[in-house]
Amino acid sequence: MPRAIRAIGLMSGTSLDGVDAALLETDGEGLLKRGAAMSTPYTREERLLLRMALEEAMSWEPDKPMPEVIAEAERHLTFVHAKAVKALLEKAGLASHEVDLIGFHGQTVLHQPERRRTVQIGLGEVLASLAGIDVINDFRSADVAAGGQGAPFVPLYHRALVRNMGLPGTVAVVNIGGVGNVTFIGEDGTLIAFDTGPGNALVDDWAQRHLNEPMDANGELARLGDVDEQVLAQMMDHPFFLRRPPKSLDRFDFTDEAVAHLSPADGAATLTAFTAAAISRSLLHMPELPRNFIICGGGRHNPVLMEELRARIPSRVVRAEDVDWEGDNIEAEAFAYLAVRSLRGLPLSEPGTTGVPEPMTGGKLHRAGRALA
Numbered sequence: 576m577p578r579a580i581r582a583i584g585l586m587s588g589t590s591l592d593g594v595d596a597a598l599l600e601t602d603g604e605g606l607l608k609r610g611a612a613m614s615t616p617y618t619r620e621e622r623l624l625l626r627m628a629l630e631e632a633m634s635w636e637p638d639k640p641m642p643e644v645i646a647e648a649e650r651h652l653t654f655v656h657a658k659a660v661k662a663l664l665e666k667a668g669l670a671s672h673e674v675d676l677i678g679f680h681g682q683t684v685l686h687q688p689e690r691r692r693t694v695q696i697g698l699g700e701v702l703a704s705l706a707g708i709d710v711i712n713d714f715r716s717a718d719v720a721a722g723g724q725g726a727p728f729v730p731l732y733h734r735a736l737v738r739n740m741g742l743p744g745t746v747a748v749v750n751i752g753g754v755g756n757v758t759f760i761g762e763d764g765t766l767i768a769f770d771t772g773p774g775n776a777l778v779d780d781w782a783q784r785h786l787n788e789p790m791d792a793n794g795e796l797a798r799l800g801d802v803d804e805q806v807l808a809q810m811m812d813h814p815f816f817l818r819r820p821p822k823s824l825d826r827f828d829f830t831d832e833a834v835a836h837l838s839p840a841d842g843a844a845t846l847t848a849f850t851a852a853a854i855s856r857s858l859l860h861m862p863e864l865p866r867n868f869i870i871c872g873g874g875r876h877n878p879v880l881m882e883e884l885r886a887r888i889p890s891r892v893v894r895a896e897d898v899d900w901e902g903d904n905i906e907a908e909a910f911a912y913l914a915v916r917s918l919r920g921l922p923l924s925e926p927g928t929t930g931v932p933e934p935m936t937g938g939k940l941h942r943a944g945r946a947l948a
Contacts, residue, residue: 577602577919581610582676583663583708584911585656589683589753589826590775590873591625592789593617594656596663597907598674603915607739611667612904615659622789624648625682628696632684633827637692645684649696652682656697657705671707678914679712680906686725686825693725699941711914711938718924723931726823727756730768730928731916732909734760740898744866747857747890750906751775751874754824755854758928759861767861768928769820772813772853773829775874778846781831785839794879797847800840806833810849816856821930850874851883858888868892871905914938 579600586595594617598610617625628648635642641649656679664671681697699712719725733748737760748758755774759767775790782791791797810833815822834842858864868890874880875894885892895902913923917938925934 577604579606579608580675580915580918581673582678582911582914583660583674584678584680584907584909584914585659586680586906586910587652587656587682588872588906590779591617591622591753592873594659595904595907596659597904597911598663598667599908599911601912601915603912603919603921605735605738607735607912609901609904609908611663612901612907613659613663613666614903615655615662617655621651621655624651628682628684629826632694635685637690645696648682648684649698652696653698653701654705657702660702660706660708674708676911676914676918677702677706677708677710678714678910678912679710680714680910681712683826686823688719688724688726688823691719691722693719699939703941703943707943709943710941711917712941713939714910714913714917714923714937717937718929718931718935721931721935723924723929723935724769724821724823725929726770727758727768727928728913728924729906729909730758730766731923731925732905732912733758734764734766735912736900736905738764742867742898745863747861747865747868749854749868749870749872751850751854751870751872751880752906753779753826755850755874757854757857759865761862766925766927767820769822769857769860770824771857772815772824773846773850774872775850776826777829777831778843778850781834781839781842781846785842790873791843791847791877794847794877796840797843797879800838800842800844802848803834803837803841803845806837806845807848807852809833811852811856816853817859820860821928823929844879847877847880848883851880851887854884855887865890869895869898869900871895871900871902873903875902
């Protein structure tokens, strides 16, 4: 039996809210022992720098060098992640030599699988040197280069969690970050996964514009408004929703232009309903109705969004905590899990998760103090 490896997973999602860090002891297969976890919020200035990098990436052509604003964001992001590792080690009472590996997702600034291109910034060799722990990063590139969508990338961990829990019947695990995605897990372990549409990104941008706040906390603005059903129907007419999986999204593939004429409250209500309606529409691409929907990611903290999901999905809809998962930590744990799989040469993605032609491993290993290609 392969030994358990103690790994730290680090995740910075498209919501740009901060760095999630989590400890996991795993063999990269069925053995899972979750450990300490924490989140380090970005400062307003850090979110601004990352947003500038995202906007600059929209016009970054493959044959051009990395724009300086993205390079600056990459350097700063790496140091923020190093601080997150240090803080997590202190919380867990561990020294760096007691951890075998770090799974460093980095920050996605560009995702164009149709051009076989995806970019997650973060300097793996620098983080390995700063943390004194081996690092694996660049998880998605091999999948995209082979013709996969490069996303979603957490489904194999979703399946491991569901199997450990022993939940009967089919299950759908939904992550609502900046973009929404779903993993369908059949009773036989079959995986079907894809991005569903906008997650929190459009509502977050709307709240930033109208409240000068990074999010609509607890759905308070949406609660004051009414859903414009005509506008919602117009937004749901987007061809993405009828496209068969595999499919994935960039954070900027959807905009809030359709609600621009609405009041701040009605716009927030309609965008929140849009996220839920997009997740509900994902049922079109599943072989059967899942018995349970488990909601992970920041979106589960929004009670208005949860109400919309329960109204639109004819299954049991629960938060991650209802099944004894830590919903804020799932993606960070997943990249610890994937780092161990990468180290062992196991697949990180499958045809049913990203559309890659065959199960595909990936990731780049950086030894503490020296980088390996």
